[in-house]
Amino acid sequence: MGAGAFGTALAIALAKTGQPVTLWCRTSEQARNLDKVRCNSAYLPDAVFPDSLKVAQDLSAIMGGKALLIAVPLQHMRAAISILPQKTETPWVACCKGIELSTGLGPTGVLNDASPNVTTAILTGPSFAADIAIGRPTALTLACKDATSGARLQAALTTPTLRLYRTTDTVGAELGGALKNVMAIACGAVIGAGLGDSARAATMTRGFAEMQRIGRALGARTDTLAGLSGLGDLALTCTSDLSRNYRLGVSLGRGDAFDPKITVEGAATAQAMSKIARQKEIDTPITNIVARLVEGSTTVKDAIDSLMTRPLKEE
Numbered sequence: 001m002g003a004g005a006f007g008t009a010l011a012i013a014l015a016k017t018g019q020p021v022t023l024w025c026r027t028s029e030q031a032r033n034l035d036k037v038r039c040n041s042a043y044l045p046d047a048v049f050p051d052s053l054k055v056a057q058d059l060s061a062i063m064g065g066k067a068l069l070i071a072v073p074l075q076h077m078r079a080a081i082s083i084l085p086q087k088t089e090t091p092w093v094a095c096c097k098g099i100e101l102s103t104g105l106g107p108t109g110v111l112n113d114a115s116p117n118v119t120t121a122i123l124t125g126p127s128f129a130a131d132i133a134i135g136r137p138t139a140l141t142l143a144c145k146d147a148t149s150g151a152r153l154q155a156a157l158t159t160p161t162l163r164l165y166r167t168t169d170t171v172g173a174e175l176g177g178a179l180k181n182v183m184a185i186a187c188g189a190v191i192g193a194g195l196g197d198s199a200r201a202a203t204m205t206r207g208f209a210e211m212q213r214i215g216r217a218l219g220a221r222t223d224t225l226a227g228l229s230g231l232g233d234l235a236l237t238c239t240s241d242l243s244r245n246y247r248l249g250v251s252l253g254r255g256d257a258f259d260p261k262i263t264v265e266g267a268a269t270a271q272a273m274s275k276i277a278r279q280k281e282i283d284t285p286i287t288n289i290v291a292r293l294v295e296g297s298t299t300v301k302d303a304i305d306s307l308m309t310r311p312l313k314e315e
């Protein structure tokens with residue numbers, strides 16, 4: 001569900017294994033167009049659909065399968081799933097990263113809140129849709145509170161090029177995926193402002209310390225944050241021009257405009273996490289600064305000054 005970059009890439013990778021896969025589009029016009037050209041040229045112009053991939057706008061086409069993968073931006077996920085039937089044996093797998101602004105919930109939290117009787121999981125980790133779509137090797141984390149369902153989903157969604165590790169720590173997997181986007185914006189701003197690779201390495205490392213601090217306070221396992229969904233995705237997103245979060249940061253650092261239509265999960269996540277941290281008294285200086293940068297209430301120069309003049313402490 002969701003024929004953007006990530007949903008399309010996952011559909012292509014899974015369909016290549018020969019199992020029945022349907023890519024659900026929001027409008028019949030989009031479904032017709034994708035089926036005609038057999039490519040999602042708006043998002044992934046280099047990836048041709050395998051013959052076995054079906055495209056549909058009819059919801060019945062995606063109900064009743066081994067899994068329903070929901071790949072829409074987190075702030076829109078509640079609206080997207082509101083049209084789904086509530087009674088289903090099919091587990092729902094959130095394929096998105098972030099924290100909902102209105103509730104402070106992560107992806108499986110939103111699914112469980114909206115549909116309490118459905119088995120839920122999250123698929124997250126270092127992966128650009130463009131890599132997955134053309135079959136480059138990629139490793140992801142599949143997190144599901146129910147170990148048996150998690151193992152079943154891991155087996156169903158692993159392909160020769162998509163290797164899934166599993167965990168029952170949904171809190172850790174979701175926090176890693178959400179917070180690495182915030183740190184990617186910070187790192188992009190550092191590079192965009194011309195502050196250099198040493199400053200970026202410091203931001204990534206102190207960003208990871210902040211992710212671990214938040215994780216400890218909110219019940220994540222530290223080994224999850226050190227895995228693919230946390231450190232792995234942090235490394236990818238903070239160092240690659242392909243990351244939209246990183247690119248937003250670069251634009252902020254340079255003082256350039258950024259296209260508001262591009263999906264950038266870290267902006268809302270920074271604001272949501274900053275609020276949670278205030279309520280729970282967690283020290284989150286980088287997240288707070290990213291929240292202020294994206295709302296335009298501070299400059300990169302003031303942000304760096306404030307980070308560099310914090311009280312000295314043990315590492």
Ligand SMILES: NC(=O)C1=CN([C@@H]2O[C@H](COP(=O)(O)OP(=O)(O)OC[C@H]3O[C@@H](n4cnc5c(N)ncnc54)[C@H](O)[C@@H]3O)[C@@H](O)[C@H]2O)C=CC1
Pocket residue numbers: 002003004005006007026043071072073074076077079080081095096097098127128129130262263265
């Ligand atoms: N693009 C990438 O490389 C990766 C993206 N992700 C995550 O996947 C999630 C989705 O991102 P992308 O696919 O890249 O975004 P995108 O901007 O490429 O596509 C988003 C899709 O969601 C659909 N959508 C939005 N609101 C909807 C609604 N109410 N109902 C139904 N559909 C709706 C849009 O029509 C669009 O097809 C994000 O959380 C992102 O962080 C994760 C890993 C890789």
Ligand SMILES: O=C(CO)COP(=O)(O)O
Pocket residue numbers: 097125126127128181184233236237242243244245246263264265
């Ligand atoms: O989540 C991603 C890589 O794992 C994609 O990153 P962006 O959303 O920043 O493009």
